[in-house]
Amino acid sequence: MSAGGGAREEVLARLRAGRDAGAPRVAPGPVPRDYARRGEHEPGSAGALALLVERVEDYRATVTRVAGEGDVAGAVARLLVHAASVAVPPGLDRAWLEGTSAAVVVDGEPQALTAAALDHVDAVLTGAAVAVAETGTFVLDAAAPDQGRRMLTLVPDHHVCVIRARDVVGTVPEALARLDPAHPLTFVSGPSATSDIELDRVEGVHGPRRLDVVLVG
Amino acid sequence: MSTTDLPLPTVRPAHAPPGVGNLRGTRSFPAEARESLQDTQLRRNLGKATGVIRAKRAAVVDEVPDWEELRLAGSAIKTDVMARLPELLEQLEASVTARGGVVHWARDAAEANVIVLDLVRATGADEVVKVKSMATQETGLNEALEAGGVAAWETDLAELIVQLGEDRPSHILVPAIHRNRSEIREIFLREMPGVDPDLTDEPRRLAMAARAHLRRKFLSAQVAVSGANFAVADSGTLSVVESEGNGRMCLTLPRTLITLMGVEKVVPTWADLEVFLQLLPRSSTGERMNPYTSTWTGVTPGDGPQEFHLVLLDNGRSGVLADVDGRAALNCIRCSACLNVCPVYERAGGHAYGSVYPGPIGAVLSPLLTGITGEDDPNASLPYASSLCGACFDACPVRIDIPNLLVQQRAASVESHHRPTGQDVAMRAARVAMTSPGRFRAAEKGLGLGRALGGRSGRITALPWPASRWTSSRDVPVPPAETARDWFARTRPGRER
Numbered sequence: 001m002s003a004g005g006g007a008r009e010e011v012l013a014r015l016r017a018g019r020d021a022g023a024p025r026v027a028p029g030p031v032p033r034d035y036a037r038r039g040e041h042e043p044g045s046a047g048a049l050a051l052l053v054e055r056v057e058d059y060r061a062t063v064t065r066v067a068g069e070g071d072v073a074g075a076v077a078r079l080l081v082h083a084a085s086v087a088v089p090p091g092l093d094r095a096w097l098e099g100t101s102a103a104v105v106v107d108g109e110p111q112a113l114t115a116a117a118l119d120h121v122d123a124v125l126t127g128a129a130v131a132v133a134e135t136g137t138f139v140l141d142a143a144a145p146d147q148g149r150r151m152l153t154l155v156p157d158h159h160v161c162v163i164r165a166r167d168v169v170g171t172v173p174e175a176l177a178r179l180d181p182a183h184p185l186t187f188v189s190g191p192s193a194t195s196d197i198e199l200d201r202v203e204g205v206h207g208p209r210r211l212d213v214v215l216v217g
Numbered sequence: 218m219s220t221t222d223l224p225l226p227t228v229r230p231a232h233a234p235p236g237v238g239n240l241r242g243t244r245s246f247p248a249e250a251r252e253s254l255q256d257t258q259l260r261r262n263l264g265k266a267t268g269v270i271r272a273k274r275a276a277v278v279d280e281v282p283d284w285e286e287l288r289l290a291g292s293a294i295k296t297d298v299m300a301r302l303p304e305l306l307e308q309l310e311a312s313v314t315a316r317g318g319v320v321h322w323a324r325d326a327a328e329a330n331v332i333v334l335d336l337v338r339a340t341g342a343d344e345v346v347k348v349k350s351m352a353t354q355e356t357g358l359n360e361a362l363e364a365g366g367v368a369a370w371e372t373d374l375a376e377l378i379v380q381l382g383e384d385r386p387s388h389i390l391v392p393a394i395h396r397n398r399s400e401i402r403e404i405f406l407r408e409m410p411g412v413d414p415d416l417t418d419e420p421r422r423l424a425m426a427a428r429a430h431l432r433r434k435f436l437s438a439q440v441a442v443s444g445a446n447f448a449v450a451d452s453g454t455l456s457v458v459e460s461e462g463n464g465r466m467c468l469t470l471p472r473t474l475i476t477l478m479g480v481e482k483v484v485p486t487w488a489d490l491e492v493f494l495q496l497l498p499r500s501s502t503g504e505r506m507n508p509y510t511s512t513w514t515g516v517t518p519g520d521g522p523q524e525f526h527l528v529l530l531d532n533g534r535s536g537v538l539a540d541v542d543g544r545a546a547l548n549c550i551r552c553s554a555c556l557n558v559c560p561v562y563e564r565a566g567g568h569a570y571g572s573v574y575p576g577p578i579g580a581v582l583s584p585l586l587t588g589i590t591g592e593d594d595p596n597a598s599l600p601y602a603s604s605l606c607g608a609c610f611d612a613c614p615v616r617i618d619i620p621n622l623l624v625q626q627r628a629a630s631v632e633s634h635h636r637p638t639g640q641d642v643a644m645r646a647a648r649v650a651m652t653s654p655g656r657f658r659a660a661e662k663g664l665g666l667g668r669a670l671g672g673r674s675g676r677i678t679a680l681p682w683p684a685s686r687w688t689s690s691r692d693v694p695v696p697p698a699e700t701a702r703d704w705f706a707r708t709r710p711g712r713e714r
Contacts, residue, residue, distance in 0.1 A: 008322040010228055011531045015303045015480065018230035018538030025541065028300065031293040035286035035492070055505065112519065115436050115470050135506035142520050149520040150469040150511075154462065155436075173491035181452040181487045182316070184517050187494075187510035192462040195502050196375035196391055197398055197420040199266045199273075205374065205424050206431065207462025207509060 039134055039170020048133040048168050049215060055136025059190025060203050061211040072162055072214060073099040076125060079160050079212045083122040086160075087113060087152055091145020092125065096162065107148055118155035124208075125160045126153055129185075130175045131168045136189055138163055138213070139175060143183035150184055159208040161188075165217030231324070232588035233533030238326035238357045240533070240587050242571015245598035249569035259566050262397045267557045273503025274554060274612075281499065290492045292616040295548035298483060299538060305450040305483045306529060312453025316515020318525040323477075325532045330361035332528050333442060333475055337367050340473050340524075342439040346431075348457060348464045349373035350444025351551055352477045352530055354386060354573040358442070369442070370434055372463035374427050381408040387567030387575065389553040390501050395566055398423065431463065441467035441522070445478040446550070447493060448527075451486050454514045455527070458497060460507050468511050474522035479530050481547040493550060496614035500552035533586035542625045543585045548615045549578050555609035555619060561602050570602065571595050577609035581622040589626075589633040597633060600626035639683045664696035 041047035053063045064075045077099030080086055086102040090109060097104055105121055107113045113121075127146035128138040138161060140147045153159055169175050179185060192207030203209065233240055242249065253259055278284055298305060310320040323329035329352075337345055345362065347353065347369050359369040359380075371380045378393035379386050382404040386392030393401070402418040409430050416426055443464070447456040455476055457464045468474060484490065490512075498507040516525050538544050556562045556576030567575035572583035580599040589597045600623045603609075609619040631641055650660040676692040679685065687693070699707070 007324050007328060011322045011324055011480070011529070011535070012303050012306070013228035014230050014324075014531060014535035015306070015538060017228060018535040018544075019300065019302055021230060021539035022541045022544045023300070024296075028293065028296045031297060032286070032289050035283040035290055035495075037491075058505075059508075119432075119436060132506070137506045142517065150465065151521075154465050154469055172495050173488075176488060176491045176494075181449060181454040181512060182514050184514075184520055185512045186465065187506065187512075189504070189506035189508050191508070192460070193508050194374050194424055194461045195270075196373070196378070196393060196461075197401060197423055198262070199269045199391060199394070200420055201504075202420045202424050204421070205428055205461035205463070206372075206435070206466055 035173075036171060037173045039174070041133060041170045043169040043174065044166045044217075048170055049165055049217075051133040051170075052131055052136065052163075052168050053215065055133065056190070056213055059136055059193075059211075061190050061213060063213045063215055065215045067217070069093075069095075069216060072096045072216060075214045076100055076160060076162070079214070080123055080125070083158060085121045086123045086125055087118060087121045087156055088125050089146055089148025089152060091148075092127065093146065096125065107152055112149070113152070115151055115155050118151060121156045123158040123160060124152050124156040126162070128161050128163045128167060130178045131163045132172055132175045133168055133170050135172065137172075137175070137187050139179060140186045140188065141179065141183050142185070143180070150186060153186065153188075154207060157208055158210040158212075159188075160212045160214065162214045162216060165215070168215075230535035230539035231531070231533065232536040233586045234325050234327070235587065235590075237330070238355055238532070239573045240355060240583055240596075242595045244571070245595050246565075246569055246571070246602045247598060249571065250565040250602070253566045253569050254564060256566075258397070259395050260564060262395055263563055263566055265397075266391070266394050267563050270503055270557045274500060274557065277499045277503055277505055281495070287492055287495055288614055288616050291496050291550075291614055292548065294484060294489050294492060295615055296545075298481070298485065299544050299547055301485075302480060302483070302538065305485060306480055308450040309448055309453060309483050310529075312449075312451065313515055313525075313527050316453050318453070318515040318527055321526060321528045323528055323530045323532070326356035326530075329356045329477055329528055329530050329532070330358050333358060333477060334362055334365040334367060336473070336475050336526055337362065337440050337442075338365070340440050342367070342473075344368040344370060344438070345440045345442050345475075346370050346372050346434055346438040346467050346471065347376070348441065348443035348459070348467045349376045349392070350442070350477065351389060351573060352444045352479050353442060355479075355532065356477070356530070358477065370431070370438075372431055372435070372467060373459075374424065374461060374463075377427055377431075378404060381405070385568055386573060388556060389551050389574065389576070391553075395568070435463075435466040435470055438467070438471045440473045440475065441471040443467055443474065443476045445476050445482055446497065447490060448478060448483045449485075449487050449490065450483050452514060454487060454512050456490065456510060456512045458494075458507050458510045460502065460509065462509055465509055465511055468513065469521050471522055473524040473526075475526045475528065477528045477530060479532070480534050497550055497552055500554040500612070500614040533588075536588065537582075537585045540585060542622060543581070545617050546578065546582045546585050546622055548617050549582065550615060552614055554612040554614065558608040558612045560604065560606065560608075565602070570599060572599075577603060577619045577623070578613075578617065581619060581626050584626050584629065585622075589630050592634045592636070592638060594633070597630040600624075600630055639686065658702070661700045661702065664700065668695050668698065
């Protein structure tokens with residue numbers, strides 16, 4: 001629904017009048033899209049993975065590379081060694097948790113976790129929808145069962161994210177093409193940071209201060 | 218029975234009305250700049266910060282081989298948006314509404330502030346958490362909420378520094394760029410309740426103090442207010458680009474989210490974000506990607522705010538759209554790269570511009586949004602706050618020809634004068650001389666007099682009033698012994714036309 005009908009009609013009428021009055025003398029042509037849609041590395045290729053590692057580490061996050069799904073639990077256990085508790089979304093592969101001694105809190109089992117409850121949880125473990133090698137970014141899709149509601153990856157101070165090789169693409173355009181804008185999405189590039197003091201980058205403000213990536217494959 | 222058609226009132230594009238919001242200072246740019254130039258601390262802070270960001274931006278832009286192609290695409294998408302703005306907004310409204318959001322329209326700053334205040338009151342809350350937003354700075358929303366009994370908590374670190382220091386923002390991206398670490402420490406010690414008295418000026422410690430200060434607010438807030446970097450017409454998706462995670466906190470934890478955005482922020486399709494999500498972070502913070510970008514579409518049951526309001530703001534944008542040249546200023550994606558490369562901004566600082574939009578883009582956007590009311594309008598002086606060096610155009614990720622717009626706005630400034638200034642008179646005289654070859658030749662003959670004034674030094678150091686206002690601070694070189702026309706006639710006899 002829309003509110004305030006009078007303002008709506010007037011703003012639209014003003015914009016129509018402005019659009020016509022200020023129309024360019026020469027009508028613009030189609031949008032030139034000569035930029036690179038694909039990167040130099042194929043999705044999931046060794047080159048894409050190596051670039052992702054370099055770019056994620058550049059943000060002062062860590063990357064642990066493991067050969068296969070069976071090695072994830074060991075890597076996760078080592079990364080969570082100091083965590084007393086870890087939150088996970090309901091659809092996470094529970095095999096990933098087999099080595100950890102942290103108490104596991106599952107969102108929605110039995111009830112949805114509150115922000116206040118999550119504030120007392122040390123870490124969170126999730127998957128990712130897609131990762132962008134060139135920018136060192138991964139994207140969390142709140143509708144994906146192994147990524148979960150947005151607050152899960154926001155309130156705990158330590159985020160461990162498992163990325164599969166097949167989900168690593170080269171460029172931002174390749175990533176957006178794989179995502180559904182109807183779902184809430186969070187693009188994450190390194191731990192929370194600020195450049196607000198003398199434009200010096202400092203890691204760790206309101207989001208998780210520690211970010212560890214486990215790259216599978 | 219016959220009916221008579223009543224003529225519909227004609228609706229015209231409008232400037233932002235005066236008296237509300239922060240698009241205009243109280244004094245002219247030269248008057249403000251004269252003061253800020255004497256603040257050596259400010260100049261040191263700005264020089265250091267803009268130097269750092271220029272180097273970072275250059276490094277991450279240089280590594281993108283298709284940067285020019287991205288700029289061309291970004292510019293063309295925005296030009297297309299302006300040509301279809303009313304239709305795209307109607308499409309956006311339909312998409313957001315279909316996904317459970319409520320869309321509101323505001324003619325100006327005052328109306329936007331009332332809409333937001335009423336929405337907050339309807340929730341029963343008496344405070345809101347805020348994501349940094351230029352649109353809410355523009356409308357003066359915080360002051361309006363405060364007057365209505367609602368406390369607004371800025372959560373971006375730089376905005377927090379500005380708010381706690383009862384200061385004004387001086388940069389689009391880093392509103393506290395004029396403060397250094399020890400000044401920030403002093404503000405925190407003075408204004409932040411319960412702060413550790415042993416706080417040092419180490420940036421990491423200062424950031425931790427802000428985290429502790431805001432944590433409880435985030436966990437208990439019922440209402441958040443944000444701006445938007447982009448709104449996608451075909452999907453109804455909104456996007457906020459940020460670094461600290463304060464944006465995610467505001468966009469995720471409260472029950473109600475109110476987003477105020479200028480109408481020009483709409484883009485046609487989801488795929489268009491593939492261009493802007495590359496251009497914006499590299500141009501603004503000089504990073505390959507900013508730490509967090511959030512996108513959301515209406516309301517998602519069980520995740521995030523369950524009530525979402527989108528307020529679409531005109532406040533002068535329709536007036537800018539009506540300006541054939543000026544409308545390019547609406548293409549701005551608020552990256553602030555033009556501020557960081559501008560020699561005038563680097564020395565004068567953001568406060569000298571009066572408006573919340575400082576720097577080269579602000580020097581054109583502010584007078585375009587408000588219109589120029591006359592020679593006493595502070596915004597009439599802004600288009601002159603430039604040496605027209607062109608660095609801003611080179612840095613602009615959407616290729617806004619800011620130098621050209623500055624010249625256009627200088628013309629608009631002169632047009633608005635009720636009584637001619639000395640410069641107007643000189644420019645009009647120049648126009649008379651320079652629009653006719655005969656008159657120009659006659660004027661050249663007068664130049665010999667200038668040589669006599671210069672004497673042996675070859676410099677004219679003092680002229681009678683009104684030209685004394687020029688020579689009191691600068692020398693004028695004497696005119697050459699021979700004009701170009703005479704030289705041409707002498708060296709190529711018989712070919713003069």
